[in-house]
Amino acid sequence: MEKFNLSTSRLNALIKHLMTRGIVYAPHKNGEVSFSFDEVRDPGKVILNYNRTLQSIKKYFLPPREQLLSFSLKSGSLSKVEPENPLRIFLGVHSYDMQAVLRLDYNFSQGNPELNYLKRRQNSLFIGVSFEPDTYHFSRSVGIMVEEFDGFDLFLDKHSSGYTLYVVTQAGEELLSGFDHLEEAPDRPATHREFRNKIKYNFNRLSEVFDHAWDSSVWEEIAQRCVGCGTCNLVCPTCYCFDVEDDVNLSLADGSRYRSWDGCMLNSFAKVAGGENFRADLSDRQRHRVYRKFKYITDVTGEPWCVGCGRCTAYCTAGISIVETVNRLCEEYEQTVLRKPLAKQDWVL
Amino acid sequence: MKSDQIKPNKPKIAFFDFTSCEGCQLNKLNLENELPDILRHVELVEFREAMDDKADYYDIAFIEGSLSTPSCINRIHDIRRRSNILVALGACATIGGINSMKNLQPIETVRETVYGEEKYRFPTLPAIPVSAVVKVDYEIRGCPMSIPEFLRVLKALLMGKAPNLPDSAVCVECKLRENECLYDRGIVCLGPVTVGGCEAICPSFGQFCTGCRGLVPNPNKDAMLDILTQHGLSLEDAQKRFLLFNSYNIESKSIT
Amino acid sequence: MSNHIRTGIEEPDRKMLELYYPEIAEITRTKQITELEKWFEIALPGNRDLNHQPGQFVQVSLFGFGEAPISVTSSPTKRGVFELCVRKVGTLTTAMHKLKPGDRIGIRGPFGHGFDLQKMEGKDILIIGGGIGIVPLRSLINTVIDRRSDFGRFIILYGAKTPGELLFKDELKSWREDPTIEYHVTVDQGTPDWDGNVGVITTLIPRLDLNLGNTIAAVVGPPIMYKFVLMALKSKRLPDENIYLSLERRMKCGVGKCGHCQINHSYVCQDGPVYHYPVIKQLPEAIQ
Numbered sequence: 055m056e057k058f059n060l061s062t063s064r065l066n067a068l069i070k071h072l073m074t075r076g077i078v079y080a081p082h083k084n085g086e087v088s089f090s091f092d093e094v095r096d097p098g099k100v101i102l103n104y105n106r107t108l109q110s111i112k113k114y115f116l117p118p119r120e121q122l123l124s125f126s127l128k129s130g131s132l133s134k135v136e137p138e139n140p141l142r143i144f145l146g147v148h149s150y151d152m153q154a155v156l157r158l159d160y161n162f163s164q165g166n167p168e169l170n171y172l173k174r175r176q177n178s179l180f181i182g183v184s185f186e187p188d189t190y191h192f193s194r195s196v197g198i199m200v201e202e203f204d205g206f207d208l209f210l211d212k213h214s215s216g217y218t219l220y221v222v223t224q225a226g227e228e229l230l231s232g233f234d235h236l237e238e239a240p241d242r243p244a245t246h247r248e249f250r251n252k253i254k255y256n257f258n259r260l261s262e263v264f265d266h267a268w269d270s271s272v273w274e275e276i277a278q279r280c281v282g283c284g285t286c287n288l289v290c291p292t293c294y295c296f297d298v299e300d301d302v303n304l305s306l307a308d309g310s311r312y313r314s315w316d317g318c319m320l321n322s323f324a325k326v327a328g329g330e331n332f333r334a335d336l337s338d339r340q341r342h343r344v345y346r347k348f349k350y351i352t353d354v355t356g357e358p359w360c361v362g363c364g365r366c367t368a369y370c371t372a373g374i375s376i377v378e379t380v381n382r383l384c385e386e387y388e389q390t391v392l393r394k395p396l397a398k399q400d401w402v403l
Numbered sequence: 404m405k406s407d408q409i410k411p412n413k414p415k416i417a418f419f420d421f422t423s424c425e426g427c428q429l430n431k432l433n434l435e436n437e438l439p440d441i442l443r444h445v446e447l448v449e450f451r452e453a454m455d456d457k458a459d460y461y462d463i464a465f466i467e468g469s470l471s472t473p474s475c476i477n478r479i480h481d482i483r484r485r486s487n488i489l490v491a492l493g494a495c496a497t498i499g500g501i502n503s504m505k506n507l508q509p510i511e512t513v514r515e516t517v518y519g520e521e522k523y524r525f526p527t528l529p530a531i532p533v534s535a536v537v538k539v540d541y542e543i544r545g546c547p548m549s550i551p552e553f554l555r556v557l558k559a560l561l562m563g564k565a566p567n568l569p570d571s572a573v574c575v576e577c578k579l580r581e582n583e584c585l586y587d588r589g590i591v592c593l594g595p596v597t598v599g600g601c602e603a604i605c606p607s608f609g610q611f612c613t614g615c616r617g618l619v620p621n622p623n624k625d626a627m628l629d630i631l632t633q634h635g636l637s638l639e640d641a642q643k644r645f646l647l648f649n650s651y652n653i654e655s656k657s658i659t
Numbered sequence: 660m661s662n663h664i665r666t667g668i669e670e671p672d673r674k675m676l677e678l679y680y681p682e683i684a685e686i687t688r689t690k691q692i693t694e695l696e697k698w699f700e701i702a703l704p705g706n707r708d709l710n711h712q713p714g715q716f717v718q719v720s721l722f723g724f725g726e727a728p729i730s731v732t733s734s735p736t737k738r739g740v741f742e743l744c745v746r747k748v749g750t751l752t753t754a755m756h757k758l759k760p761g762d763r764i765g766i767r768g769p770f771g772h773g774f775d776l777q778k779m780e781g782k783d784i785l786i787i788g789g790g791i792g793i794v795p796l797r798s799l800i801n802t803v804i805d806r807r808s809d810f811g812r813f814i815i816l817y818g819a820k821t822p823g824e825l826l827f828k829d830e831l832k833s834w835r836e837d838p839t840i841e842y843h844v845t846v847d848q849g850t851p852d853w854d855g856n857v858g859v860i861t862t863l864i865p866r867l868d869l870n871l872g873n874t875i876a877a878v879v880g881p882p883i884m885y886k887f888v889l890m891a892l893k894s895k896r897l898p899d900e901n902i903y904l905s906l907e908r909r910m911k912c913g914v915g916k917c918g919h920c921q922i923n924h925s926y927v928c929q930d931g932p933v934y935h936y937p938v939i940k941q942l943p944e945a946i947q
């Protein structure tokens with residue numbers, strides 16, 4: 055794989071170059087201590103050294119609110135709405151968020167493939183960046199290394215004196231054409247990053263843990279602390295559930311059908327017209343959410359649907375930690391199924 | 404379902420004012436100028452007390468304010484009798500709102516503080532939401548009520564359908580707008596247990612949610628109190644936060 | 660430019676991918692059959708057949724009012740038009756009740772899995788319908804009637820809360836009079852002019868004389884009915900493999916995307932609404 059040196063001082067030049075190729079999105083400061091992906095207007099405002107963005111880049115492929123069609127009430131006719139798909143370059147994406155996009159690709163292309171998502175997704179290029187794992191990141195525990203290149207076209211690996219720019223795909227190489235003065239990087243030892251496994255079991259054993267977790271008391275225990283605000287769904291890069299609703303204009307003559315993000319932690323998610331709520335209890339909803347991340351789709355694809363970004367935990371005001379939940383289940387499994395005494399704690403919470 | 408009984412041409416709508424803290428800004432919302440589109444569809448028969456003669460029928464009556472005197476009670480019964488659909492507007496009318504803070508003190512104390520020596524000339528009741536006295540068909544929450552939601556409800560009623568109002572937390576709207584959570588700035592917020600629909604307007608401007616739209620269905624109050632205390636409030640302050648808008652809901656469910 | 664979509668969809672087939680656009684269909688006939696239920700006959704453009712299986716549903720759109728899953732109640736043997744029967748419970752269903760012949764509605768579908776007719780051929784068919792559950796079952800019933808010689812005995816058990824809530828009364832009469840159908844009906848609460856069975860639907864099951872190995876049961880009703888019907892069928896010793904049931908969940912998309920209809924790993928809009936009972940036993944959330 056080709057690789058080049060990129061000094062921190064030349065980063066802005068690279069961003070400017072990318073901006074001549076397509077619309078560039080990158081992390082920016084948002085609020086006091088947070089970050090979010092936004093369109094780059096001033097390369098100087100881009101922040102590549104960030105812990106996580108409030109929302110992942112999912113928002114560009116599955117927007118929080120999206121017009122599905124518009125209609126006229128009088129004639130009862132509909133107009134189609136074409137999803138836009140300009141060439142977009144996502145700069146500074148962490149490996150777990152890239153993996154999350156690949157997982158959504160699966161969700162929107164298997165079964166009944168969906169135009170809205172796939173069309174938006176089509177003309178996108180991704181430039182990864184390495185990150186220093188913080189307390190909440192645990193992607194390594196679900197099999198995603200900081201330097202996982204899968205999905206990226208280019209990858210920026212930060213080291214003490216700048217970046218190593220890896221060219222991962224042909225499209226990545228084409229993206230660089232016209233950006234001069236790139237000098238071949240020497241082989242250097244991989245940057246050492248402290249990133250310990252936080253989940254007790256290897257992720258490919260979790261399915262077996264979840265085979266025995268259905269009746270665990272853990273669900274009820276977390277439910278006692280949970281307020282059902284839905285934040286954990288709404289910040290998750292692999293959540294894709296949505297609600298659909300019609301809205302009419304003030305003229306009452308025409309309107310549009312919209313879909314917007316929804317979440318299985320919310321009270322009415324599984325409620326039907328007769329008043330029956332199929333997941334009325336928070337414990338049932340917690341269980342469903344976690345099974346969705348570690349069991350249901352995983353049994354089909356072999357991959358955990360949680361990418362270890364840590365958002366659901368970092369942004370839960372009640373401090374409910376998905377790592378802790380999974381570890382509790384592992385322990386229970388060990389004690390009740392394997393009947394083994396608790397192993398030495400070689401994992402951290 | 405009442406909403407489908409509205410007559411197709413020009414429904415009569417009216418607004419009534421009870422005990423509210425400077426109203427729900429319908430004054431500011433200059434209906435005539437800003438909403439010509441929607442007004443083409445209605446006949447405004449009563450706006451506050453502006454028009455003297457009472458109509459004997461309203462398709463939709465919007466009620467602002469909570470009820471706090473015996474004469475309020477008679478008046479609301481009278482309006483209910485003459486209205487097909489009755490909509491409560493704003494926190495005071497829907498959940499008692501800030502007015503219901505006085506429920507936390509013995510009623511005599513309230514009357515003394517408010518009216519001093521003259522207290523016996525002014526009978527007062529605990530501040531209660533409209534639904535505690537008459538049937539309310541729909542509620543537009545918020546202090547002040549949210550204009551987008553008002554329009555949403557009005558549009559739905561004019562189309563002859565029940566308005567579809569959210570019952571999920573303010574946090575949902577915060578996430579859709581990608582706001583930084585106030586807890587990450589060390590500020591506590593009632594958004595996690597407060598019903599959304601205001602587009603998380605306060606957190607979007609850096610203000611914590613005071614819970615003006617009332618609690619979500621089946622709120623986990625203990626968990627919310629834990630969140631507030633874990634983020635630095637004393638238990639007493641945490642309870643006060645809760646009660647600001649939800650006193651009626653939490654403390655005085657029995658008053659009707 | 661390359662694209663990374665792993666599953667390899669390069670140039671999407673547009674028609675297939677436009678999942679959310681309904682087709683505009685026309686209501687050709689309507690009938691108010693009870694205070695709450697209205698029947699509709701609907702024609703797709705060019706009177707194209709819907710091509711559904713009994714037990715499948717369509718997503719009905721009324722612009723401005725939304726969309727809802729509604730079972731097709733006519734049998735596939737009826738050509739050119741199809742039928743729905745809608746109970747008025749909320750926004751969309753209330754608005755539908757105001758529609759008349761000539762009005763237009765949006766249709767997506769048919770969606771989901773219906774009853775497995777191939778597995779039913781040559782077998783005795785036992786229909787168990789509670790309340791509005793008779794609506795999807797009517798599609799199966801009329802299929803069996805129209806292809807009567809393909810099936811063995813035909814037993815219909817139908818229960819409603821009150822006599823007034825029984826649907827399709829004319830057809831009930833013809834089922835009763837048909838010598839090839841063993842038809843039993845019951846109501847939870849009788850009225851003075853009701854001279855039939857009174858009691859919940861499960862009371863009809865013990866007296867049945869079934870050829871256990873050769874009987875397929877199709878069960879549709881409100882959520883609470885399933886537990887009791889299954890218990891009754893169990894004590895009759897009807898094998899689990901011979902039971903199919905249809906489940907209801909909240910639905911938004913109908914195409915396996917929105918997540919609302921999930922029961923454990925299963926999407927009711929894709930794998931159901933009609934499930935083979937052995938499959939349901941693997942889904943702890945299915946019947947509570």
Ligand SMILES: Cc1cc2nc3c(=O)[nH]c(=O)nc-3n(C[C@H](O)[C@H](O)[C@H](O)COP(=O)(O)OP(=O)(O)OC[C@H]3O[C@@H](n4cnc5c(N)ncnc54)[C@H](O)[C@@H]3O)c2cc1C
Binds near residue numbers: 326716728730748753
């Ligand atoms: C597979 C299937 C087949 C059905 N077949 C029929 C039928 O043949 N006849 C009939 O009358 N009804 C049927 N229903 C129920 C019907 O879909 C609901 O009554 C209808 O969605 C209520 O919509 P509404 O707008 O009138 O009610 P509202 O209460 O206003 O509904 C609000 C929203 O909740 C959702 N919702 C509410 N109740 C249900 C529900 N029970 N199922 C799914 N989503 C719901 C809808 O998406 C709707 O947008 C069926 C449901 C399913 C899942």
Ligand code: SF4
Binds near residue numbers: 280284287372374
């Ligand atoms: S973010 Fe936390 S409190 Fe909110 S629903 Fe999720 S687990 Fe519960």
Ligand code: SF4
Binds near residue numbers: 367
């Ligand atoms: S479950 Fe939590 S940690 Fe896992 S991907 Fe979703 S938000 Fe990230």
Ligand code: SF4
Binds near residue numbers: 294319343918
């Ligand atoms: S079911 Fe729940 S966890 Fe799964 S994608 Fe939907 S909201 Fe996320």
Ligand code: SF4
Binds near residue numbers: 582583585595603606
């Ligand atoms: S600021 Fe308040 S409403 Fe917004 S996410 Fe945080 S707790 Fe929820």
Ligand code: SF4
Binds near residue numbers: 546598605617
């Ligand atoms: S954010 Fe909270 S306080 Fe502000 S309007 Fe919304 S509900 Fe009321």
Ligand code: FES
Binds near residue numbers: 913
């Ligand atoms: S109805 Fe949307 S996934 Fe089944």
